[in-house]
Amino acid sequence: MKFLAAFLLITTVALTYAIDKAISQPDPKFIESSSGDPEITVKLNPRHPEAYVRRGDWKVSVSRGDVRGALDDYNQAIKLNPNYTRAYRSRGDLKAAKLNDTQGGLADYDLAIKLAPKDEFIYRSRAKFKVEKLQDIQGALADYNQAVKFAPDNTDVYLSRAKFKADKLNDFQGALTDYNQAIKLSPKYEYSYIDRGKLKADKLNDFQGALADFDRVISLLEHERNDTGNKYTLSNTYHHRGKLKADKLKDFQGALSDFNQAITLDYEFTDAYQSRGQLKYTKLNNRLGGIEDVRKAADLAEKNQESKYLIDTQKLLKSWGVTK
Incomplete structure (x- = not known):
């Protein structure tokens, strides 16, 4: 009887080990779902970690917000393949952004980098994490530098480091160098x-250089202005150029033309209405037109729940002696 019990115990342990070992080996054949549905993808690939990472990413998306479900999927992906870098990166992102698990997030990023020490994307993710959660500015800089080291021909790594240098280090010349390289x-x-x-x-007082950059964007996108993605980027660029012309170059008619273009492209562009209203009221001797635009901006801010713009427009109208 004792022999049978011992035999059964040994057999159970061996079987468990064999199953765990088999599960830890991902299926090299990944079957794509024709519909792209993450649930179907998991059913088609129940032993492939990629399927669980995809479903985890889907669960944590804004439309679903299933944080715990996403964590379970990332954990399962790691169980299937403990060396699957992407799962650690995604789980690190989740812990940092949604679970307030600072140490857990850092541990996942560290392990991901240990597994893939030349993956620039992980360095950038960890750098962002260090800035936002740890206030470790020098540690973040080191990670951005590593990203550049391992991906010297990647435009995005220079853009990420440039923004970091400008926003966190006040290293505007360093940021400019990175933008130039990008x-x-x-x-x-x-x-x-x-x-x-x-x-x-904003930082280098190179107004003609800024104008040239905004001109370049408009020249790149104007011929495809009806494309949805380009439309809003173009609208924003006209607004940036309009602000530059109004505030720095004192080209008020040029600014008005640019604000008009921004609003034509995006008729719910709250900031553009406010900018145009201020220009009309303070520089173009068109007070009624200015009031009308700022009121429109206030209406849009209220409609779209843009609290900052709503407060700003109400203050502006009050300073002009106007009730909304």
Whole structure:
């Protein structure tokens, strides 16, 4: 009887080990779902960690907000393959952003980097985490530098480091150098010009340089102005250029033209109505037009629950002696 019990115990342990070992080996054949449904993808790939990471990413999306369900999926992906870098990165993101688990998030990023020491994306994720959760600015800089080291031809790593240098280190020349390199790598990538233009205008007092950057964005996108993605980027760029013309270059008619273009492209652009209203009221001797625009901005801010703009527009109207 004792022999039978011992035999059964040994057999159970061996079977458990065999199952665990089998599960830890991901199926090399990943079957895509024709519908793209993450639930179906998991059913088609019950032993593949990628399926669980995809479903986890889907669960934590804004539309669903299933944080615990996402964590369970990332844990399952790691159980299936303890060396699956992407699962640690996604779980680190989740812990940092949604679970307030600072140490757990850092541990996941550290392990992901240990598994993939040349993956620039993980360094950038950890750098962002260090800034937002640990206030470790020098540690973040070291991670951004590593990202550049391992991906010297990647435009995004320079853009990330440039923004970090400008916002956290006040290293505006260093940021400019990174933006220049990003543009050298991708001379038709409009966001590099937008960010560099804003840096030149706001921090370097290079107003003509900023104007040239905004002009470049408009020249890149104007021929596709009806494309949904380009439409809003173009609208924002006209607004940036309008503000530059109004505030720095004193080209008030040019600013008015740009604000008009921004609103034509996006008729619910709260900030553009406010900017145009202020311009009309204070610089173009069109007080009624200015009041009308700022009232429109206030209405949009209320409709779209933009509390900052609502407060700003109400204060502005009050300073003009106008009730909403």
